[in-house]
Amino acid sequence: MLDLVLRNATLPEGRVADLSFQNARLVHIGSAGRSDQEIDCTGLLCIPAATDIHVHMRGGSQSAKEDWRTGSMAALAGGVTMVVDQPNTIPPLLNQERYLERVREAKKDSLCSFAINGGISPGVDPLPLWRAGAMAFGEIFAAPSSYGDALTLEELKQALHEVHAFGAPATIHAEEVSPGTPDSLLAHHHIRSPEGEVRSLQLIRDILPPGMRPHICHISSPASLPVAPGSKEVTPHHLFLSIEQFTPDDTFARVNPPLRPESERQALFAAWDSIDIIASDHAPHTRGEKAVAFADAPSGLPGVETMLPLLMNEVRKGTITLSSVIEKTSVAPCRVLGILPAGFAPDQRHDFAFYPMQAESIRSENLHSRCGWTPYEGMVGVFPELVIQYGEVAYYHSEYAGIPGRYLAGRGYQVGEQIQ
Structure with missing residues (x-):
């Protein structure tokens, strides 16, 4: 007797088959026998669920924006079963005690699997965080951003050498910020320009320790792709949104790196094959925080729930291939x-997500992030109907099973007994 059978699912290569699960493991693909639980997946495309390598789940003193419960609900509803949280929390994750508090908070509330990165700050030894379970270090800020202080080039060089010495991955936020205070999306684009992003990446490339391949976060310009060392990440908002789609001073479109002009957005999308990873940089703020003058508004957008639906709609249209989406996500x-x-x-x-491959309009009232808004309002996406996590039903027909997510520690993990 099987625990779960998903009947008549369409696999990525087009084959239709039953998926059989026992003891929370996929044990057979093909015709299935009897099961305690069966779901008819006729017409649903089954693909491996996504890992979003770049999210800010807020929580703690920032719970009005998002917490682990609402953020993980958004992730599952978007076909994401694993997220990697960034360390620029309040306070930042710079010591074992704070890091382990963050893990406990997530273990209590998260419905999806998760990892948490460790922070980098001058004079702070990163090794204890690595031993506490940090999946990676960063995003390390080469330019200032919301809740993230920039390191000087020399500080960044030292940090990269330190984490590389014990084999930890490093993720880098690369920008160059010119003087001035932006009062519009276009001004923000110029102050944090594509040319400055390229220069920042060139400097980073020159200070890397031998053999290190960092992960470069949220590349916003096609000119940066051939310059960036290591793996290259692009967000959905840089692929799908541009300055021209918003009013000049729309704070809900303010993000770092900034949205670019439409011509730049199209060129970035055209460079799809040069992009290694798509990640959401899910960074929600409340409506009230955004409803201020542009110069005073925080940068950041929600996006973990809409990332795969936007991409799967492009697959539906034939713009990009399904195999490339699976590879990048x-x-x-x-x-x-x-x-x-x-x-x-x-x-x-x-972990699998099952998509009906039918487009629907993206509406904020149908999404799950606590912030309650989306920059993709009215755009089209393909949302999953069923999500399997570690061989069990986690989300089906907009209902959650409530199974706790699992914590995945990094390779340096040595203090597991402290995490209860």
């Missing part, structure tokens, strides 16, 4: 982190 992020990817093989995580 499921396989490559896990390869960079050194963790098992979701997939159909016996030694992979058995």
Whole structure:
């Protein structure tokens, strides 16, 4: 007797088959026997669930924006079963005590699997964070951003050498910020320009320790792709949104790096094959925080729930291939982190998302982030109907099973007994 059978699912290569699960593991693909639980997946496309390598789940003193419960609900509803949280929290994750508090907070509330990165600050030894379970270090800020202080080039060089010495991955926020206070999206674009992003990446490339391949966060310009060392991440908002789609001073479109003009957005999308990873940089703020003068508004957008639906709609249209979406959202992020990817093989995580491949309008009232808004309002996405996490139903027909997410620690993990 099987625990779960998902009947008549369409696999990525087009084959229709039953998926059989026992003891929370995928044990057979093909015709299935009897099961305690069966779901008819006729017409649903099954793909490995996504790992979002770049999210800010807020929580703590920032729970009005988002917390682990609402952020993980948004992730699952978007086909994401694994997220990697960034350390520029309040306070930042710079010591073992604060890091372990963050893990406990997530273990209590998260419905999706998660990892948490460690922070970098001058004079702070990163090794204790690595031993506490940090998946990676960063995003390390080469330019200031919301809740993130910039390191000087010399400080960045030292930090990269330190984490590389014990084999930890490093993720870098690369920008150059010119003097001035932006009062519009266009001014913000010029102050944090594509040319400055390229110069920042060139400087970073020159200070890397031998053999290090960092992960470069949220590249916003096609000119940066051939310059960036290591793995290259692009966000959905830089692929799908541009300055021209908003009024000049729309604070809800303010983000770092900034949105670019439409011509730049199109050129970035055209460079799809040069992009290694798509990650959301999910960074919600409340409506009230955004409803101020442009110069005073925080930078950041929600996006973990809409990332895969936007991409799957492009697959539906034939703009990009399904295999490339799986590679950039499921396989490559896990390869960079050194963790098992979701997939159909016996030694992979058995996390899957099932899509009806029918487009629907994106509406904020249908989304789950606590911030209650989306920059993609009225755009089109393909949302999953069913999400399987570690071989169990986690989300089905807009209902959550409530199964706690799992904590995935980094390779330096040595203090597990302290996390209860």
